[in-house]
Amino acid sequence: MSEQQPLVRAVNVIKDFGATRVLHGIDLEVHRGEVVCLLGPSGSGKTTFLRLINQLESLTGGRIWVDGELIGFEERRGRLHVRKDADIARQRSRIGMVFQRFNLFPHMTALENVVEAPVHVRGVRPSRAREEARRLLDLVGLAERADFYPSQLSGGQQQRVAIARALAMEPELMLFDEPTSALDPELVGEVLAVMRDLARDGMTMVVVTHEMSFAREVADRVVFMDAGVVVEEGAPEQVLRRPRHERTQAFLARVRREEQAAEERISAELEQLGE
Amino acid sequence: MSEQSSTGSAGTERPGLIDAVPVRHPWRWVAVAVIAVLVAMLVNLLVRNPAWNWPFVLEAMNQTPVIRGLFFGTLLCTALGMAFGVAGGVLLAVMRLSDNPVLRGVAWVYTWFFRAVPRYVLLVTLGAIGVLFPDGISLGVPFDWVIIDALGLQGDWRFLTLDANQLFTGLFGAVFGLAASEAAYMAEIARSGILSVDRGQTEAAQALGMPRRLTMRRIVLPQAMRVILPPTGNELVAMLKDTSLLVGIPLTIEMFFQLQSIGSRTYQTFPVLVAATLYYLIITSVLMAGQAWLERRFGRGVRA
Numbered sequence: 129m130s131e132q133q134p135l136v137r138a139v140n141v142i143k144d145f146g147a148t149r150v151l152h153g154i155d156l157e158v159h160r161g162e163v164v165c166l167l168g169p170s171g172s173g174k175t176t177f178l179r180l181i182n183q184l185e186s187l188t189g190g191r192i193w194v195d196g197e198l199i200g201f202e203e204r205r206g207r208l209h210v211r212k213d214a215d216i217a218r219q220r221s222r223i224g225m226v227f228q229r230f231n232l233f234p235h236m237t238a239l240e241n242v243v244e245a246p247v248h249v250r251g252v253r254p255s256r257a258r259e260e261a262r263r264l265l266d267l268v269g270l271a272e273r274a275d276f277y278p279s280q281l282s283g284g285q286q287q288r289v290a291i292a293r294a295l296a297m298e299p300e301l302m303l304f305d306e307p308t309s310a311l312d313p314e315l316v317g318e319v320l321a322v323m324r325d326l327a328r329d330g331m332t333m334v335v336v337t338h339e340m341s342f343a344r345e346v347a348d349r350v351v352f353m354d355a356g357v358v359v360e361e362g363a364p365e366q367v368l369r370r371p372r373h374e375r376t377q378a379f380l381a382r383v384r385r386e387e388q389a390a391e392e393r394i395s396a397e398l399e400q401l402g403e
Numbered sequence: 404m405s406e407q408s409s410t411g412s413a414g415t416e417r418p419g420l421i422d423a424v425p426v427r428h429p430w431r432w433v434a435v436a437v438i439a440v441l442v443a444m445l446v447n448l449l450v451r452n453p454a455w456n457w458p459f460v461l462e463a464m465n466q467t468p469v470i471r472g473l474f475f476g477t478l479l480c481t482a483l484g485m486a487f488g489v490a491g492g493v494l495l496a497v498m499r500l501s502d503n504p505v506l507r508g509v510a511w512v513y514t515w516f517f518r519a520v521p522r523y524v525l526l527v528t529l530g531a532i533g534v535l536f537p538d539g540i541s542l543g544v545p546f547d548w549v550i551i552d553a554l555g556l557q558g559d560w561r562f563l564t565l566d567a568n569q570l571f572t573g574l575f576g577a578v579f580g581l582a583a584s585e586a587a588y589m590a591e592i593a594r595s596g597i598l599s600v601d602r603g604q605t606e607a608a609q610a611l612g613m614p615r616r617l618t619m620r621r622i623v624l625p626q627a628m629r630v631i632l633p634p635t636g637n638e639l640v641a642m643l644k645d646t647s648l649l650v651g652i653p654l655t656i657e658m659f660f661q662l663q664s665i666g667s668r669t670y671q672t673f674p675v676l677v678a679a680t681l682y683y684l685i686i687t688s689v690l691m692a693g694q695a696w697l698e699r700r701f702g703r704g705v706r707a
Contacts, residue, residue, distance in 0.1 A: 184610065213615055220612045221611065223610070231607035232607075234626065237704075244611070248617055249611065
């Protein structure tokens, strides 16, 4: 039963910010071990949807289940009851999240960042947690940076520490919110490489990204969102190469044009330097 | 490259190390001269004027009641007043930022009241507050007389009764008054510190499953400290100096009060003021060193 049950099941998810409706009834299922990339123009609601899964925003309508458990609410005698703070914290602790702006704790070293939650939330012995943290930092290729503060690390290194920090809670689901958007172009690769490894090891991942090549290579499924609705979803091959929907085609064409323009700009600059 | 270096004289030689004439600052020397004259006048005043009576200053500083007053009224009251003031202030700040409108309102009213009342007035009022409680202040069931009356019983439900006059004069009243007033100021400082921490920090902690209180204690407050500490240092120094107002309570085991009473007994009113000034200077210097150390400690990861 639990094999077939999706890890994430979102039904008719609606979100309002004040009078503006940003999500108009999203349905999505993510199965265990699956990597799902959410694509779409900015303002399409993909980040908001991701934050709803982890209750960083509160639902306006619809339901989200993670591992069969209703997120944020409890159903008792036919009524929804808002979950208590401690219960929400417990639900979040099983979901790892990586932010666009890393959000490492600046007053702690890389190692302390990774150790923090296991020790203070799950009550792991500090010595045991440090051991595990070193293993995770090694996994993301930062074993020798363990005692550095975030301000002493590059953006790519900070984001890799952030991934290790999330993994330290042994989550069953990882959410990535534009993990490479705040990085200099030459640092994007190292973060994507870590994410690729994670996907290969069978981690269930929902990734909001603008990296088309990552989506094409790593995703099992691609979901294209626009203006608060899912426009089209399917295998990356199909959605990215042969999009059926007009809006998807327009978006992909624009991304391709931007990539081309960037390439031309770079080659023009190189030529100028050559002169 | 070779064409560009032709601005020099030789043309073939590349420019070497800089050896330029610096800009002259004649007014700096004028300022130095003026200050030197003023310092000379000050030294002359300090050394030649007999009214300072330096031996008496040192003697006054060495009197047992003065030193006792320094440790109890001045240092202990500063430390305790500040400790409870900071704790109360952080509590008030968290209340101000809470989702609960009642807590927010209480914190606002508290801050409004205690910021409005001058410390000296507050201390004098505390000293006189016994008038309100001629029967003393009791610990027990609130409104017990109403309940007892309604049930037709006799007696009271009070476990401990304290004399309000004794309670609020002396050391307890002093610390209570200073801390109550300080909490109102610290609340604003702590609030601005907490608000200075990026929202992403709270979100990251929450995403890791940290409950609200743990997030505040482990993630937000340590970072807020960087913003909270410098103004708190100022508050500490202000508190130290405000212990000289404790005479309003009245608290007599206090350094300035003791020095003044020596002054009025011996008619040496000026030297005892110098003695007090010296003590405040010394303690403030020590506090400043401590503050610098604390600021370095909580600046970890920022300037590193």
